[in-house]
Amino acid sequence: MARTESFYVDVHAHLTHEKYSEDLAQVVARAQESGLGAIVVNGLDPQSNREVIALGKKYPLVKVALGIYPVYAAIHETTLPEPFALAPFDLDAEIAFISTLARAKKIAAIGECGLDGYWLPPEMLPCQERVFAAFIALAKECDLPIIVHSRKLEARCMEMLAQVAHTKVIFHCFSGKSNLALQGAERHGWHFSIPANAHKNEGFQKLLRKLPEECILTETDSPYLAPEAGARNEPKNVCGTVKLLADLRGWEEERARTLIWNNYQRIFSNG
Numbered sequence: 001m002a003r004t005e006s007f008y009v010d011v012h013a014h015l016t017h018e019k020y021s022e023d024l025a026q027v028v029a030r031a032q033e034s035g036l037g038a039i040v041v042n043g044l045d046p047q048s049n050r051e052v053i054a055l056g057k058k059y060p061l062v063k064v065a066l067g068i069y070p071v072y073a074a075i076h077e078t079t080l081p082e083p084f085a086l087a088p089f090d091l092d093a094e095i096a097f098i099s100t101l102a103r104a105k106k107i108a109a110i111g112e113c114g115l116d117g118y119w120l121p122p123e124m125l126p127c128q129e130r131v132f133a134a135f136i137a138l139a140k141e142c143d144l145p146i147i148v149h150s151r152k153l154e155a156r157c158m159e160m161l162a163q164v165a166h167t168k169v170i171f172h173c174f175s176g177k178s179n180l181a182l183q184g185a186e187r188h189g190w191h192f193s194i195p196a197n198a199h200k201n202e203g204f205q206k207l208l209r210k211l212p213e214e215c216i217l218t219e220t221d222s223p224y225l226a227p228e229a230g231a232r233n234e235p236k237n238v239c240g241t242v243k244l245l246a247d248l249r250g251w252e253e254e255r256a257r258t259l260i261w262n263n264y265q266r267i268f269s270n271g
């Protein structure tokens, strides 16, 4: 019987991070050798967005996602917490820049974007919601996937997304209650990308076991969330999550890989 070719996929990585400044070409080569068919590299701010575009031109494996990290939506309202020290930039100009490329079909997805209630206090919600709402509308208008950071504000992210009927939603590293995720998948057809440290996390394993098959994706959030604590993560580590999915469901690994590859292709078909 003829086999359709399938690959592994990482839908959420930050390969513009300085931790790859020495050996990015090898990291991408290792991903390719490990059988990855795509790495969706996510921008966070004006500089990394432009670097993601450059990586997309350099490496065929890299797919371009542009966004504004939710914490940066508060850049004009408050002093950002330490890890996010960045010179203020024009949020509306960056949204306009991303919108132009999205409408011209030059990017594969919108993200990273969303809401963050871990680093920012509730007073910073309105400015975050304004930026997130703009990206939700853009994703819907252009029929592009939107890659969502929802840390500690999962239910509010879902409320905002439920206002538009858009199924190409990917919750990255969803850490809210698993029942909330299952509802989002069943009622709205939303997707959840499971990180490479899932073998150590009961919540992610529950999602791998219970999510509808068509709603599962894999990611690494490289360089963060490595399978071994403290290590630098890299896209090839999605292979471990595919194996875990296969083990948890009693499948052959190829079935799990093909499922996730097909999910990726369906959602990103317009990019």
Ligand SMILES: [Zn+2]
Pocket: 012, 014, 042, 112, 221
């Ligand atoms: Zn991220």
